Amino acid sequence: EAQVTQNPRYLITVTGKKLTVTCSQNMNHEYMSWYRQDPGLGLRQIYYSMNVEVTDKGDVPEGYKVSRKEKRNFPLILESPSPNQTSLYFCASSVGSGLTEQYFGPGTRLTVT
Amino acid sequence: QKEVEQNSGPLSVPEGAIASLNCTYSDRGSQSFFWYRQYSGKSPELIMFIYSNGDKEDGRFTAQLNKASQYVSLLIRDSQPSDSATYLCAVNGGAQKLVFGQGTRLTINP
Numbered sequence: 161e162a163q164v165t166q167n168p169r170y171l172i173t174v175t176g177k178k179l180t181v182t183c184s185q186n187m188n189h190e191y192m193s194w195y196r197q198d199p200g201l202g203l204r205q206i207y208y209s210m211n212v213e214v215t216d217k218g219d220v221p222e223g224y225k226v227s228r229k230e231k232r233n234f235p236l237i238l239e240s241p242s243p244n245q246t247s248l249y250f251c252a253s254s255v256g257s258g259l260t261e262q263y264f265g266p267g268t269r270l271t272v273t
Numbered sequence: 274q275k276e277v278e279q280n281s282g283p284l285s286v287p288e289g290a291i292a293s294l295n296c297t298y299s300d301r302g303s304q305s306f307f308w309y310r311q312y313s314g315k316s317p318e319l320i321m322f323i324y325s326n327g328d329k330e331d332g333r334f335t336a337q338l339n340k341a342s343q344y345v346s347l348l349i350r351d352s353q354p355s356d357s358a359t360y361l362c363a364v365n366g367g368a369q370k371l372v373f374g375q376g377t378r379l380t381i382n383p
Contacts, residue, residue: 193371202361203373218370259365266315
């Protein structure tokens with residue numbers, strides 16, 4: 161089954177404790193992206209990747225890091241999480257940069273206390 | 274800052290009627306436009322995209338684009354209760370960055 165998976169689905173952590181949210185897709189997609197969704201603000205793009213070893217900032221990259229060492233994986237790293245990073249995070253992948261077939265993962269709900 | 278604006282709603286439409294969802298965008302260089310549907314507690318799913326001025330139809334859904342007015346809309350004909358969801362407009366202005374609107378919550382009343 162073609163899918164985007166994220167882990168963990170739910171995470172409660174404390175300020176400053178480094179964490180990684182994993183994202184994996186099995187569709188051989190080149191383009192992957194991370195978004196956060198907050199009430200009243202909608203979905204905002206954090207980082208995206210056009211291909212292996214190619215990443216670029218979205219609209220809200222501060223406080224986040226990403227890497228793309230393999231085509232299928234695109235982890236999101238929070239080196240020192242803060243409460244304002246409490247949010248619902250979505251990973252997505254697309255067959256190409258045209259984004260006409262972008263598939264979203266199930267989401268990760270992160271709470272930073 | 275590129276912006277995409279939607280009326281957050283809620284928009285209430287009787288079953289069987291046409292639901293009309295609207296979106297405006299600020300970047301005149303935007304090239305492609307997307308409508309996503311998001312059910313409560315679920316992830317967004319792409320329902321339509323449009324590149325060119327005019328209408329694009331897919332089943333009960335019609336996307337309309339007017340680049341001169343920087344306006345994109347989604348019409349849902351013969352609305353069903355299963356269409357009740359939040360609809361997200363997204364715009365790609367190039368460089369493969371996608372900007373989303375806040376979403377419009379649509380409720381179809383039986």
